[in-house]
Structure formats: C-alpha cells, structure tokens
Amino acid sequence: MSFRALIVDDEQISRRIIHTFLRDEPAIEVVGEAANGTEAVLQILQLRPDLVFLDVQMPELDGFEVLREVWPYHQPFVVFTTAYDAYALRAFEVSATDYLLKPFDRLRFQQAVERVKKPLAQRRDAEAIPTLLPLPAAVGPPAPGFLQRLLVKEQRRLFFVKSADILYFEADRNYISVHTAVHTHLIYQSLTQLESQLAPQDFTRISRSCIVGLNHIVELETYFNGEYLVKLLNGEMLKWTRNYRANLASFHGRQ
Template sequence: MNPNLRVLIVDDEPLARRGLELRLARHADVTIVGQAGNGHEAFLAIARVRPDLLFLDVQMPEVDGFALLRALPAEQLPMTVFVTAYDQYALDAFAASAIDYLLKPVDDARLDQALARAREALASRAAGQHRDRLLGLLAQVSGRPGLSLVDALSGDVAAPCDKLAFRDGDRTVRLDPADVRWIDAAGDYLCIHATTETLVLRATMREMEQRLDPRRFVRIHRSTIVNRDCVRELRSHVNGEYFVTLQTGQTLKLSRSYKDKAALLH
C-alpha cells in the first residue's frame, strides 16, 4: 500500500493553484494539506503542516521559490517538485536536485510521473537524499557552490568576535555575528539564517561552532546553533526538551541532549 502523500501547493497564480488541485484530486493517496500564494505564506505553512511534498512555483514576486527554500530550516525542507517556465538548461539542474519539475501548463502525464517518484522516495525513506541534493542546488543558485569550510571561511579563528567571513569567488562576504539568527545543518551543508539573507555552504556544525563566540551562539541541537540575542521565548516541552522561539517568530527545538544549554538562553 502506498504511503499517503501530504502536499502543499505554492504558486502566486490562483488559477495555477486551482489547476494543480484538480489534477491532484485524481490520486486517492494525495492529501492537499495547504496552499500558499507567496513565499511568506508558504514559510509559515511549511512550519505548521510539515508537508511530505511541495509543488513550488520558482518565479514568484518578492520571495521567489529559491529564496523560500533557503529561508527554511534544513530539517523542514520537504521533497520538492519545481513548477516553472525555465529553459532546458535550468531544468537539467532542477531534475538533478529535486524530485521532479513540471513545465507550465502542467501536463497530467508528467504530474503522474512526479508523484510516482515522490511515492517511491517516501516508501524507500530516500527523502533525505533529495533534501541534501536540494541544499546543493541552493548553494549553487546562491552563487556559493559547495566548498569545504577550509576553503569557504577565512579570517582569524582566534578572534571569534570579529565578523564572519565567507569567500565568494574572488571576493569575501563578511557578516556581523549579530546579524546571524540561527544556523542549521543537513548532511554536509549548513544554512546560515541572517537578517537579510540565508547562505548555504558545504560545512559541518563542528567546524562552524569553532568559528563562533560561545558567549553569543549556543548549540541547542546536533543540527542547530542559535544566537541567544535573537531568542524571545523558551518554553519547556516533554522529556527535557524545549521550544525556542526567536524574535522573528521562528520556533526551534532544544533537544534533551543539550538541555543543560537552556540556562544560557534565559
């Protein structure tokens, strides 16, 4: 028996969303858990309903599809089918990183194929592999390909209060540590969620932790580091876990293994 696919549709065109909704209704194992008309709505919906599969319009005003994905915590990245009007060159990259892609107007046969791939990935527990490939794509479209941390980071390790430096081709991008809200990891990639952008690079949490001032940045999970100055609320949960709510409204989990760090966030 196929597992049920919980789907979120994200497109700024109401008719496009409705068209996908009608086509997906042909599949008894698909449940549409929500729809969003822009990146901000989608960000909130993904955190709320945690879909298995995202049908994502790449070209949306203000917050496009890639910006949305970069803003998500890595553990929330769902399997993604891009819905796009991009040319064949871009589609090759999408196909290598996402579950599938669909060209507008959406063809029923191609939609069926995309769903079949998603079902197979969910049944074989391969969704995490797709997430790692998706993070690799985000690193490329950010203009920051997957570098090792040794190559990607520069600056004085002995001076953690200095600006964080990231090498971007021939230039160096510097971030004020105060602008870094939280960092999360998936596989060999890190997502650095800053005030104005989210950077994706190839690195490990251990390497990044060595770069950060422990007086400001607190490891709250094996895959999450948070800027304590950005924490608005700490709320206890079951089994010694906590929910950490940031000033932006984003909620992160402080795991039981790091419960001793809760005192640092008060």
Template sequence: MKTDAIAAVAAQRIRTLIVDDEPLARRGLELRLAEHADIEIVGQYGDGAAAVAAVHALRPDLMLLDVQMPGVDGFGTLRNIPAAEMPLVIFVTAYDHYAIRAFETSAVDYLLKPVEDSRLHQALARVRQTRAQHAAKGHCARLLGLLGQLSGRPLDLHEALQPDFLEQLRREDKLAVRDGQRTVKVDLACIRWIDAAGDYMCIHTDGDTPQGNTIILRATMRELEQQLDPQRFPRIHRSTIVNARRVVELRPHTNGESFLRLDCGQELKLSRTHRDKLAVLI
C-alpha cells in the first residue's frame, strides 16, 4: 500500500510557494524547480505577511521559505499560519545556525544558499515521501471511519486488522449501509432479497403491505456481500442476493437455471454460474 500511495501522490502536482525577500534568490529557485515536472509554482512573495495571506488564499502543498526577511522572518511567518492551513516547508537560508530551530518547526528540509541541485532534489524527494505518508494516513482514517459506522462504534487500526473483524460484522443482526452522508441500518431478519438497479441497490424488506418495503441506496453489490454471511445471504445471480431463510420452494428451469419462490410469493432466478449455492438453499 505504501508503494501505491507514493506512486499516486507523485502523479499529482505539488502546488508551491517561493518566499524570499531577494528577487534573484526567488528567480534561482524558480529555474531549478522548473526541472521537476510535478512542481507547480503558484506564487512568489518577498515578505512573511504576504506569504501568510497567500497560504490562506491558495492553500499550497509546499512552501520554500527564507529565514531572514525584513519585518516578519521565516519562523514568525509559520507562527501566523493556522495548523490546518500549514503546507510542507523547506527552509532556504544563507545561515546554517538556524537548522535546529528549522527542524523544531517540523520542516521537511533545510537548504543553504547557494542551493545545490543535488540537495534540492533530495529535499523534494522528502516532500514527495512525506505527502505519500500523509495520504496513506488519511486513507486509513477514512477507512476506519467507514468501518466504525458499519460496526456502530469507533474502531482503532489494531481492532480493524483482526482476521475475524469482518466475520463479526456479518454476525450482527443488522445490515449497515453508507448512503451519502447517512448510514442506514436494516434488520437482517426483515430482508427478503436484494437486487441491483444501475448504481443503486434495492433492499426488499417486510413491511405493512404484502408487497413489503423497498429501500433504495447508492451502494454496490460487493459492499453488501462483504457484510453479509454468504451462508445466510447467498448471491444467486450477478445482480441478486437472497435471504436463504425466506426461500420456500426451488423449481428447476432450463439450461441448468432454477427459480426460487420466497415466503412472500416473489420468484427469483438462480443462474447457472451460482448453482453452487443450492446447498445453502435446499
């Protein structure tokens, strides 16, 4: 997963600010950065106040920041940027005695002027790796959030990685489906069958009428299969899952297909490719 994350992030543009009070220094960095196809310079500024405003307006991914500038210096500039807006930072300065303070601010790297091409390459490689790590952490957090919604409680990474976690979800008495900003929970015992309709899933359940109720959600067959016990909810067609406990009759059809009749009277087709499910249906 780490390799995939690095490749995916590397393919993205790294939106970059150059902040230095010396125009020649900014121009030199601009020329060197032009050799890196994934670097997109979105702004150049000569003082800290302008840099803070630019970070707020442009939300760059990276900032190459001089330490010594008139007015607000590089460290003061960072103190004025909210944590939620903070880009990755490479300090660029003529003085090496600022290095410890630079790394205390969690800077990615620290370059001495005149900037050597090899050191700039190295610093940008660290930027790419750091972005990939952040992307992987963000993906992990989103996945844990989704699994937490499905299980109905917060989860940590250790718990979610347990081999029996998905099996525990399957043993729950409810099916939890994420639909946009909401999570819909359906009693498993009430489900008659589930079928696909384009990008949506139709969950047919018991209801106040003989026809029951149909819950329509934007989901995929795979997402539902991962939660459901295949012994209790086998897939009988590429677009149909059935509650095996609701099947009351099985009738052979042509070409190896069969028809299932449910306790509500609904008939469903068991396709040839899913004939192996007969064992849990009979």
C-alpha cells in the first residue's frame, strides 16, 4: 500500500531534504512539489495527494490559506514544516498530523511519517470519506468569510479569478458562466450555493439565473412590468426581473 505525497515549501533546499528523507519510505510516493501558496493549491487540486508536507510562511498564500482554499474540494493529511514554533498551536487546531520544526533530522522526520501512516491506512481501508469535513475554525476565512477569489478550471489549467473582476454570474442548468471584462469561465455549482458565498455589498441576484457585480453597474433603466434593464461598464445589458425587485436596495444603498 502506497500513499501519494506533495511537498510544499518556498525553499528548494527544504524540498530537497524532505524528498531525500522520503526515499527511505517505500510506502510514500512523492507526486509533486510546489514553491508558493498558489502553486500548492493548484497541485493539491490537480494531484489530490493523500499527504502534504506543508510550509507555513510562503509567497502569495501561507500554509493556512492554502488549506482554506482546498478544503471544500480535497482534504489531505497535513504535516506542517516550518522554522517558526509560533504556529504550532494553530497547526494542531486545524487537525495537522504533526508539526516539524526546522531544522529537523531524519529521525524526527521518520517519527512524523510513522505517525501519519496509521490514519492514512484507515482512510484507505474505508475507501472513501462519505462527506467532506467542515473547515476547522483556525483556517476559516476571515470575517465575514465571503469569497475573495474563485477557483476556475480550463482544460488542464486551474487558476484564480478575483471576485472584484467578475461582472456577473449566469446559470445554465448545472453550470455557471463567470463573466469578466475579458473572459468567460464555466464552473460546476448551483447559483443558490454560490450566492451564499458572495459579499452582499458587492453582489446581488437580479433574476433566477443571474447574479450581478454591483460595482460594475453603470445605470438602471425602467422596463416593462416593474422590471429594469441593467447596463454594465462594458456595455452589456442584463434584465433585473420583478421577482427580485426587493434586491434593488442593494443597488440604491450604494448611491
């Protein structure tokens, strides 16, 4: 029985040390490395490793932010590796299996690996986790917890789109088109679920199938039967249906 591991650290020498130590662990297969937080998120979601050796302080996203991004989609076991002991308590609050303080030797590393093998085997024996666990509070998003970025996939590429750049979302059956000024991306999610994750001061629902970014509205024009035409900064026109007229307060409150 072998398990897939990802090494995440912005220092090449640290990645090399962990990789070298893992050569003595036939049960652990290294499937990739990442040198910053964003790359770590993409690698975790693409490779879906069983185990991640995760640094805390990194460019772009720190280790806890990485977990916050991937947790709704994939939940690997985590061994934190860092030069700072100040994060130890927070690491175990997010259910880390171990916390390796740099510089660690081969013996200490082997202890961490042995500690994670049992829960890895138990998860494998169970074949699958029925439901994703809730994100531990210690890595939860800062209040109020609304999406600042959206992870999208195009072919084999995964990348982030800032919420502030999104003009509107448009639902089509089980998919949502994410419209920015320059691109349109597809995500698989319900509009109702997405709506609950968006900041109400920045987004509001204007119809059964559309959520608009309030910052991108130029003007509203009265239409038939209590409906409105919504003109966006890029010139596009949307319809604000009367079933969602109550949400007009979101727009008027910005004036």
